[in-house]
Amino acid sequence: MSDVNMAGVPAAGEALRNVLRRYALHLSLLAMIVVSTLVSPSFLSGGNVSNMLLQAAPLGMVVIGQVFVILVRGLDLSVASIMATAAVVATSFSGQDKDAALIFALALGIGLATGLVNGLLVAKRNVSPFLATLATMIVLQGMRSAWTQGAPSGNVPPFFRILGSGSIYGVPYNLIITAVLALVFWVILSKSTFGRKIYITGGNPVTARLLGINADRVTIICYVISGGLAALAGLILSGFVGIVDNWVGRGFEIDSIVAAVMGGVALSGGRGTIGGGLIGAAILVVVFNAVLQLGLPIQLQIIIKGVVIVVAAAFYVRRKAG
Amino acid sequence: MTILRPSARRGFLRRNGSQTIVVALLVILMVVGSLVSSRFSTLANFMNILEQSVTLAIVSLGQTLAVLTGGIDLSVGSLISLASVLLSGITNGDPGMVVPAIAIVLGLGILVGLLNAAAVIWLKVHPLIVTLGTGAALQGLTLLYTMGPAGKMPLGFDFWAFGRVLGLPVGAIITVVLFAGTALFLRYTPLGRYIYAVGDDSTGAQLMGLPRAKVLLFVYGFSGFTAALTAVFLVSRFGVGQPYTGANFTLTSITPVVVGGTLLAGGRGGVIGTLLGVYLVSLLNNVLNYMDISSHYQLIVQGLIVIIAVSVYVEKKRKL
Numbered sequence: 213m214s215d216v217n218m219a220g221v222p223a224a225g226e227a228l229r230n231v232l233r234r235y236a237l238h239l240s241l242l243a244m245i246v247v248s249t250l251v252s253p254s255f256l257s258g259g260n261v262s263n264m265l266l267q268a269a270p271l272g273m274v275v276i277g278q279v280f281v282i283l284v285r286g287l288d289l290s291v292a293s294i295m296a297t298a299a300v301v302a303t304s305f306s307g308q309d310k311d312a313a314l315i316f317a318l319a320l321g322i323g324l325a326t327g328l329v330n331g332l333l334v335a336k337r338n339v340s341p342f343l344a345t346l347a348t349m350i351v352l353q354g355m356r357s358a359w360t361q362g363a364p365s366g367n368v369p370p371f372f373r374i375l376g377s378g379s380i381y382g383v384p385y386n387l388i389i390t391a392v393l394a395l396v397f398w399v400i401l402s403k404s405t406f407g408r409k410i411y412i413t414g415g416n417p418v419t420a421r422l423l424g425i426n427a428d429r430v431t432i433i434c435y436v437i438s439g440g441l442a443a444l445a446g447l448i449l450s451g452f453v454g455i456v457d458n459w460v461g462r463g464f465e466i467d468s469i470v471a472a473v474m475g476g477v478a479l480s481g482g483r484g485t486i487g488g489g490l491i492g493a494a495i496l497v498v499v500f501n502a503v504l505q506l507g508l509p510i511q512l513q514i515i516i517k518g519v520v521i522v523v524a525a526a527f528y529v530r531r532k533a534g
Numbered sequence: 535m536t537i538l539r540p541s542a543r544r545g546f547l548r549r550n551g552s553q554t555i556v557v558a559l560l561v562i563l564m565v566v567g568s569l570v571s572s573r574f575s576t577l578a579n580f581m582n583i584l585e586q587s588v589t590l591a592i593v594s595l596g597q598t599l600a601v602l603t604g605g606i607d608l609s610v611g612s613l614i615s616l617a618s619v620l621l622s623g624i625t626n627g628d629p630g631m632v633v634p635a636i637a638i639v640l641g642l643g644i645l646v647g648l649l650n651a652a653a654v655i656w657l658k659v660h661p662l663i664v665t666l667g668t669g670a671a672l673q674g675l676t677l678l679y680t681m682g683p684a685g686k687m688p689l690g691f692d693f694w695a696f697g698r699v700l701g702l703p704v705g706a707i708i709t710v711v712l713f714a715g716t717a718l719f720l721r722y723t724p725l726g727r728y729i730y731a732v733g734d735d736s737t738g739a740q741l742m743g744l745p746r747a748k749v750l751l752f753v754y755g756f757s758g759f760t761a762a763l764t765a766v767f768l769v770s771r772f773g774v775g776q777p778y779t780g781a782n783f784t785l786t787s788i789t790p791v792v793v794g795g796t797l798l799a800g801g802r803g804g805v806i807g808t809l810l811g812v813y814l815v816s817l818l819n820n821v822l823n824y825m826d827i828s829s830h831y832q833l834i835v836q837g838l839i840v841i842i843a844v845s846v847y848v849e850k851k852r853k854l
Contacts, residue, residue, distance in 0.1 A: 287662075337845040340798040342606070342662070346785060347840035354833030362830065466666065479660055511677040518670030525664075526657035 236527070237476060237491050244498050252505040260501070262382055266452065268497045269386035270295075271467060272490050273445040275475075276390075276397050277438030278468040279489040283401075283414040284431045285481030286334060286341035291442035291468060293349040294323045295461030297356050298446030300364050303456045307367030315369065319443045326352060327439020331432030349465075357458055364456050376451020386448045393441070398486050410434060415482030470517060471496050474524040496520075552795025552803075555846070556810040563817050571824040579820070581703055585696070587816035588705030589771070590786060591809060593764040595712060596647075596757030597787040598808045602720075603753050604733040604800025605654065605661035610761040610787055612672035613646055614780025617765035619676055622775035623684035632688065640762045646672065647758025651750040661754075669784065676777045683774045695771035705767055712760075713809045720804060729753060733800025789836065790815055793843045815839075 232239065248255040274291050281288045298319035305311040326348050333344035368376075378385050401407040413420040413430045420427045445464070450456050475492030477484025499520070503513050567574040593610050600607040617639040624635040646668065653664040697704045720726035728749045731739040740746045764783065769775050790811030796803025815836070822832050 333841065333845060339841075339844045343788075343792060343798055343840060343844045346788070347837045347844070350785075350837030350840065351834050352837075354830055354835075354837060358828070358830035358834065466670070469666075473663060479663065509678060511674045513674070514677070515671045515674030518667040518672075518674065520667075521670070522653055522657065522659060522664055522667035525659040525667075526653075529658045 237474070237488060237495075241491055241495050241498065244495060244502065248498065248502040248505060252502070255502065255505050258382065260505070262379060262384060264497050264501050265387045266377065266379075266384045267501075268493055269384060269390040270445040270449040270452065270461075271464065271471065271493045271497065272390045273393060273441050273448070274461075274464050274468040275471045275489040275493045276394055276486055277441035278472045279475075279477050279484060279486050280397070280401070280410065280434040281341070281438045282469075282472050282477045282479060283410050283481060283484060284434045285414050285417075285479075286431070286434065287345065287469065287479070288330065288435065288438045288442075289342065289345040289465045290326055290330060290349040290352065291438060291445075292461045292463065292465040293352040293356075294326050294439055294442040295446030295449060295464055296459055297322055297352050298443040299368075299450035299453075299456045299460035300356050300360055300458070302368050302372055302447055302450045303364060303366035304359075305366070305369075307369055309369050309371045312369050312371040315372075316447065319447050320440055322352075323439040323441075323443025323446075324436050325439070327436035328432065330439065331435030334435065335428035335431040353458075360458065362458070364458060366456070368450050368454060368456065372447055372451035373454065374451070376448045376453075386452065389444075389448065393444075394486055394490060397437070401486060406430075406433075411482055413482075467496060467517075468493075470521045470524075473521055473528075476528055478528065479525075492524075552793075553807050553810060556794060556807065556814050560810070560814055560817060563814070563821050567817070567821040567824060570821065574821070574824050581698075581701075581706075583813070583816050583820050584706035585703040587812050588695075588703070588709050589764050589767050590783070590790065590815065591709045591812040592712065592760050592767065593783050593787045594790045594808050594812055595716060595805055596760030598791050598794075598796055598803070598805050599716070599720075599729060599753045600661065600757045601788075601791050601796050601798060602729050602733045602800055602803060603750060604736060605750070605753070606665065606788070606798070607647075607650065607754065607757040607761075608662060608665040608784050609646065609650060609669035609672060610757065610764075611780040611782065611784030612669040612676065613643060613758060613761040614765045614768065614783050615775075615777055616672050616676040616679070616780075617643060617762040618769050618775030618779045619680050619684040619777055620775070621765060621769050622687050622773075623680065625687055626685040627688055629688040629690075632691065636766055639765060640759060643758035643760075643762025643765075644755045645758070647755040647761075648751055650758070651747075651754035654754070655747045655750055673781075680777055683776050686774050687769060692770050692773060694767055709809075713805050716805045725749065725752060730801055733802075735801070786815075789840055793839060798844075 245256075254260060274295070277291065278288055301319045301322065302315050305315060329348055330341075330345050333339040333347075334341050375385050375389070401410065409420070409425050409430050412423065413425060413427045417427050420430070446461055450460055453460060471492035472484065472489045473479065473492070474495055475484065475488030475490070477489055496517070499516055500513050503510065503516065564575070573579060593614065597607055597610065620642065621635050621639045624638060625631045650661070650665050650668055653659055653668075654661050657664070694704055699707060720729060725748070728739070728744050731744055732746050732749045736746065761780075765775070765780065768779055772779070790808050791803070792798060792811075793814060794803065794807025794809070794811035796807060818835065818839070819832055822835065
């Protein structure tokens, strides 16, 4: 804001401020880890770290999709509902590994189809993303509880149990999957023409059309990606939880949006990265975990989440203005 | 992209299209209802519907104003929960404490709304994010206050939920008066007109010197007030405040608003449409009950209605 570089102002201060600004996110994650470790030494213990990574993986997966949608000026409220539906699908069969492929295909199909409906409503019918994804969220919720008659039962096949909670050399499988997905989608977003189209569409849809970009198709694909990733995250989370109720993934829609906003993904579209969103997710998981480690009332988690999202959003507004 | 096109606004159907559709749907539902069950078209059933729709109506009233300015209030659900447990917790069965407790929670509602508006105005954060944040914080505070039902209300307090005046449910009368008052306010006062202006083009409104800050403070303050008032009726209905009692209202309060034809992008719509939307939702649930359709399917129907409503009233401009 008032960064007018007047004569006499030491350049070093300016440079430092720029560094602080650019890496504010990374630094705040680091600061949180340091503080948590100082206050509670068990924070950095192997058990706790792998616990946090296990929790971060499904959230990270959803955040990747959310970033795509937010980049095209959208918002996906249906992700938690897709996750829960995928989890219900996971337990709807014999509970044996022979059905794993079927479950996988069915859940992914539901996720992609929901994303497609969201995208069509937003792009073709000009429905506000909030309402479109809210409506599909409600419909899925109804279909899910109609299917299970309100009381899901059955077992998650061992394959998904391993994916969701197993680890190799201390690295959870689900984290490896999230990392691979993050890499793939980072390449798509940052290195491909399609990624450029996403940024242009989100930055200014009119420009996008003038450039001959099929903005509708770009938008729809972003929602489809989000739906598909949410379905995967739901399967993996069901493997982590082990039991399935109608609400696996509850709160993930809010948490994923909070993570993306904290990570500097602008709700006005066109600005933000997958890396930012993932660091946002990491911050969220660290904060939640710190509350537990410090023995504070668990209700504080929700309060902190509420305060953090407003503060983070205000920070980015200010930075844009500056 | 808010070019006013007067030519496109002419004609009764153009101007009142959404209301006409909702009224038509209400009529169709009544016909279906009376075909399905002989108990449907009785006075008792209609009074019942009116009585049950009070809470949804009141919270949707405040929501409508927030949406008219191009915003949204996602904190109403948690605010209702907090106000509910505070109301019955403070009162705790003492008739002398009822009035002070109501005053406290209504004041709290307004305060929360003003805070929301302040964050929107001065932090320049989108209302969706602000109210999402305050909603989470309020739910946390509610759970810090109590994890279960808190306190109780004195005998007779259920009058507000179940009482009748001139044969009509008290709450329904209050609802209609509130909606009529707000409709007149929106139409005939400068502040009411400014609400539309801010929603139509926030920057333009500000450039023209309209008091955007004042409008937003009023609108979110009002939404906080109606949420707290909803809590009063809910507590009256259940006899006690519960920490999750408002959770569903955040999203369900938006359904009647959009079904009633208020655009989420702001600037167009009104509270009468919302009231019709409330009655449509309540009537639909009632008819589905008589058709023995389980609540699972009712959810599907509700979602489909939102989809149909929002894709019929094509939004002129797209925002969050």
